[in-house]
Amino acid sequence: MKKLMLLLAAALVALPVAAKDQFHLYNWNNYIAPETIKRFEDSCKCEVVQTYYSDNEELLAKLAAGAKGYDLLVPTSNAVQALIKGAQLKPIDKSQLPNLKNINPDDLNTPFDPGNKYSVPYAMSTTIIGYNDVKIKELGLPTDTWAVVFDPKYLEKIKGRITVLDSANELFAAALKYLGYSANDVDPKHWDQAAALIKKAKPYWAAFNASSYIKELTVGNIWLVHGYSNDIFQANLDAQAAKRPFNILQGMPKEGAVLAVDNMVIHKDAPRPDLALKFMNFMLDGRNSAELTNLIGSGNPNLDAVKYIKPEILKNPAIFPDKTVEAKLEQLKDLTSAQRRLLNRLWTEIKAGR
Amino acid sequence: MNRTARSKLGRWLVSGPPVLYLLVFFAAPALIMVLASFRTPGDFGGLAPLVEDGRLDLNLESYTRFFTESVYAQIFVKSVWYALLTTLFCLLLAYPLAALIAGSAKKHRDLLLLLVILPFWSNFLIRVYAWMIILGPNAALARTVNGVLGWFGHDPVPLLFSSFAVLVCLVYVHLPFMVLPLYANLEKHDRALLDAAQDLGAGAWQRFWRITFPLSLPGVYAGAALVFIPALGIFAIPDILGGPEDSMIGNVIKQQFLETRDWPFGSVLSIVLTVAALVLAGTAAWVGRSSLGTPSSTKAVRA
């Protein structure tokens, strides 16, 4: 017994053996194609060590507490804002990124990172409506408006068969858009209106869910969701693979929606910033960038990638929206501490049934 | 004299290592967060600097918030209720299991015990997903229940995304933590007592209620503590299969650290939760002390 314990202790200590050059990528799961990783490993003669998070906030909390060891991160824009404000990022040496010219100029030089000092766009998704086409057609419900999520006259028909995201930011953004305001509106009176709207619709919703709603949609237990475009795209692929008698389609609300742009950034304490820059440049190449879009149906800011993307994905208006829709998409801005507190109180009251 | 000196040394040797370990790897980190409860949240997340312009930035803001915005206390009370229900149902389900295992022949006992814990070496998430399959609207269970309700003219009731689903899952996930302590206690009960009672004419229920149950109380309290306290702080189960109003205090605390990035307030809520749990556990232990089995009655057990 004692020997066993000594052996275990030795194993634990010996394990963190650094072999060849290691590049630590901290990313969402399934947010890069395995082939892409392999190709990068061949080109840089290094080993890519991937760790995952499933929520921007997890990343932020971990970094705020002082975690180190990661080279490249892939946060969404509002998280990039928070990271810049918190001095967590290393500025990018753009001379090392010849492929940066491939990016659509509209997607560069954003308000949260002027001049792209710290970040480079990676992939995009929108928060929209996903639905079971057979059931929704049967019930005669619209799919191009947030009303189907908030208006009791439509909700009656899908009571208990609709879920919304368990995220105060996302749900309030949708409510604000439906009420005609900007998704980034921070007027407390407008927030109260949004909260009232949500409370009225809540009795019809099956759940606030950000984790297991997609599979329920795919098997037909849930008929309509407020969810992420990538997930809904994937759900349709799964539904087809399982030969279900319906399709899962994406609905872009005419009032507008939240656009999430995920960016590549380098952590201030990155052990290998050189490899991080190599990886960035690699991913800015059209072919590599397109692999992700073809895999999960994510939006793509890379103009050079267009020729590598599957035509059916290019034609999908929810993934590659036209100019009129694009005008109504908004990226979420990070809130101040006081605003976050207010939002949390409203959110908790909604959840507590007050 | 000798005995006391030996006993003092013995006391340090036995309690020393765990105390030391917990002081370093629990108390020290915990104190960091207790201090955090008096600080201000950082604007982008984390905590604001402790020393601002040469002044110590400590305040009671977060504590005041907890006591003024009553919605947090409301969710807290609901969580206590869920945790109590979970503990009760765990006890009801676990007792027969533990009794069966404790009363079995030696060669079967170990296997039966392992069979209880085996399911819990699979991953938590897929066990919860399995429950989503069982409770799904098109699965056998929901169809049967709603079919029966239909006979009485009642609207169909969702089993999934409801308090029912949350409770069933809470009980499921915590069951082994009630079975194991109960088993550890029941295993040492002297059969002779029960046989003697039976010979004197006591029925099965009487034997249980007047002999077995009182003697098993330490195990019951241990199991109850190991179910109630963790259940109070859980968040994953409501997140995955809860309905719109099944949020527990664990969810609210998680939101403070993640979505809202308000670590001081999250710390305050956590401190309230911990203190409440410790106080409840302490009270239960104090109340149960009288029935823990004094030496005189123990001698009867071991006779």
Place this chain on the structure above:
Amino acid sequence: MRRRPIGLWTAALGGYAFLYVPLLIVVVYSFNDSRLNAEWVGFTFDWYDKLFHNQDMLVAAGNSLLIGLTASAVATVLGTMAGLAMYRYQARLLSILVLAPIAIPEILMGVSLLIFFVLLNLTLGLISVALAHIAFCIGFVAIVVRSRLAGMDESLTEAARDCGASPFNAFRYITLPLIMPGVIAGALMAFTLSIDDFVITFFTAGAGTVTLPLQIYSMIKIAVTPEVNAVSTLLMLLTLALIIVASKLSPSLLGADEEKT
């Protein structure tokens, strides 16, 4: 021959059924020909095949086992000592130190341990995770051991000491066999908690350290595929096999020595 009431049998069998129906679904769905864990589509061995080629998942499973065995072993030793001390010496400070990690929300523990480790400049990795796990597992072992000791007759131990036995031998030959079922119960709980922990592990793991729960939870937003069912099934069988082998090699492990006392 004890006549156990039929009510007890039915209730106990009901308990086992409650425990095993979801588990059966887990195992059966590991053969499900669908990426999602939601509805049965068809039979396939694909996921087991994928699993054996999935380096990441296998390494994660290995790490989980390693941390689980280590953490539960250390926690069992420290927890037994704590349980003994709590019972014998009514140690108040220890009782609080032992119970509090169970009560404190994991996310708070995770964040504060991370801050603490960073302050100490401790490299995050498997060890930092194991250290964290031990901290919250001690309490479970301690509480069970203490409840097992409750009402225990100290006169036996005292008699042994009066006869000249050293404290250690008195513990080893008298107390330990008597509390062994409690120790085993505590160890089993500690192991279970460790291999399934997500929140604390997330915060205390280093860059590149992956345990099975970390790997699996990161899939939560896309799809928790049957590969996870497969790895869980195998992990269960593996651990079961390990324990059976260990108990055959050392019969006293599971308290089979009871008869001797």
